[in-house]
Amino acid sequence: MTAAIRGPWKIVPSSGGQTAPFYMIRFDKRGVCTSPASLAHLVTASAEATDVFLFSHGWNNDWAAATRRYEQFLEQFTQVREQEWDPPAREFRPVLVGVHWPSTVLVGGDDRGPDIAGEEPxxxxxxxxxxxxxxxxxxxxxxxxxxxxxxxxxxxxxxxxxxxxxxxxxxxxxxxxxxxxxxxxxxxxxxxxxxxxxxxxxxxxxxxxxxxxxxxxxxxxxxxxxxxxxxxxxxxxxxxxxxxxxxKDRAGRVGGAGVRTMLHGILKASPDSRVHLIGHSYGAKVVLSALAAGSAPTRPVESVLLLQPATSAKCFADPDGTEPAGGYRPALDRCAQPIMTTFSRHDAPLTKLFHFAARRASDRREVVIAGAPSEFAALGGVGPQDTSSVTVVDARTAPQRYQHTTEQIIAIRADAVISGHGDVQNPATAWALLCQVME
Structure with missing residues (x-):
């Protein structure tokens, strides 16, 4: 158990020789915040930020790996930003937030906690x-x-x-x-x-x-x-x-309860800051649940970046008269920019296993019908399904920017830049985030 922290977990380098506070906010399996003093400090700090970045890891991750992976992603982002946006074209005073939720399903000789990606320790x-x-x-x-x-x-x-x-x-x-x-x-x-x-x-x-x-x-x-x-x-x-x-249920519960409360607090306390949500695997479910659950926040978040999301490919689906709208469709109207989401055929867990496990109702269709994706397929495996609000593009690398679109979703075909489920901290994913920040 780490010592209680009442402010930032650490201070990290930012642009122009400046620094940025990096908070780690903990939640229990019910979504109750277990670090309220740090959360209060974060909300106050957000009021002075130009950009707030809220990250969530997926499942099966420990504290040491979480902090290491969050930092590795931020290092990639900083390198791309220094190469492509230095000096920034506007004021840039970021505040960083990492969510820590109890996602570990493996136990060993010591206590372990969160991770943004997927490295085997x-x-x-x-x-x-x-x-x-x-x-x-x-x-x-x-x-x-x-x-x-x-x-x-x-x-x-x-x-x-x-x-x-x-x-x-x-x-x-x-x-x-x-x-x-x-x-x-x-x-x-x-x-x-x-x-x-x-x-x-x-x-x-x-x-x-x-x-x-x-x-x-x-x-x-x-x-x-x-x-x-x-x-x-x-x-x-x-x-x-x-x-x-x-x-899967726990990620939704943590996101829809505690992380939602935190997000609403940040948005209300910092009316001028741009809030960016980034989630990997079940962390995508955490941030989407925080944004889509219940009533809308006082204002939209600026951007959402979903990295190999372990959620239903139909989570943004249009209502069609026989089926309801996707449960996360409200998130589309609560984000100022189009939501970006990656999918890759190299993600074996999401293309080969997810649709077997994530099936709660009776089997409504076969696993594959005439080569079509399973009704239960993962968003990070096949991209958004049954929605008219999407533009599908190939992954881009700096300096080629993602083009502005009137659609509410940009689905990034990431076969060329994401080689597996955990391969989400690299220059291409960092560039996708920077494109949202520069927009």
Whole structure:
């Protein structure tokens, strides 16, 4: 546990030999701020800033990695800014904010916390999934049985169904991304079918810390179209899928509660500053939930940059008479600039696994129909779907700027500059942010 901080976490270099305060604001799993003194200091400091940058990491990240990755992204941004915007064409007095939310699903020999990207640290080989994240939703007898089933190398059909029945109530969440309201408890048989269809992994290889899930999953030979009751099931697939959903819900809860309150406070206290939101993986869900949930803030944020977002590709969807608008569509009207979001075919977790795990309602369509993206596909894997408010462009590097558009979303096809889910702190992503700052 780090010592209590009542102001900036540290001071970092800024433009023209100046410095900028960098705050780390913590939230618990309910979205309650656990560093209120630092938050109060931040809100006051924001009133004097020209630009406030609010970052959120994704899941499975620890404190040491978080601070390191936030700093690495900022270093990339500073280098690009000094090359392409020095001196700045306007006043530039930034305040930096990193969100810290409890996203860790791996445990090792020490306590760990947030990360903006996805580097596997030295101790990753000692880490394992924290089954307590699932067990805490069960009573004592149920938890004991869950731990027994989770400890098996393989489960029979009957045991797999029992595991699904134990976990199903914990996986009933509100699908805020799709705007469809509260979900019903998933059907246990459907969960088993999904678990059987999920690509498998080497059981001896640990899940990479710092990313969404494993970066290079291998298929287990199961045809997802025909997957059903199998003779045996690896419980690791079930646990991976369940933790994906629990952390998805937690990201939305933290964003829609505590981070939303913080964002509204900053916008109200600093009427002239430009507020920029940046989120990676489930961190994109954190910042979108903060912006889109509930009533609108007193004024729009300036920009939103989503880096390989682990949210539904339909989160910005148009209403079509039969389906509601995407749950994050309100964010489009609460951002002064078009929202920028990256997607890459090299992001294995979001292109190969997300649509298996992030399915709460009954299976409404097959995983793939005639080559089309899954109904449950990830925004960071295939880009925005079912929306007329988008312009799709190839990723650009300095000095080629992104062109102004009347559409509310700029979807950046980032195959050439993002090689994997965690490859989000590089000159190209820093340039995308700088283009928003210079706009």
């Amino acid at each position: 030295e101790a990753a080989e000692e880490a394992e999934v924290d089954l307590g994240l699932l067990g805490e939703h069960l009573d004592a007898d149920q938890a004991a049985r869950f731990y027994e089933l989770a400890d098996e190398a393989q489960l029979t059909g009957a045991d797999a169904l029992e595991l699904a029945s134990l976990l199903a109530p914990a996986l009933a969440g509100a699908d805020d991304e799709l705007g469809s309201g509260p979900e019903h408890t998933p059907d246990a048989k459907e969960l088993v079918r999904l678990w059987a269809a999920m690509p498998s992994e080497d059981p001896q290889a640990p899940t990479s810390r710092g990313g969404f899930v494993d970066e290079t999953p291998e298929t287990n030979g199961t045809d997802p179209q025909a997957a059903g009751w199998l003779d045996t099931l690896n419980p690791r697939n079930a646990i991976r899928s369940a933790t994906v959903l629990l952390m």
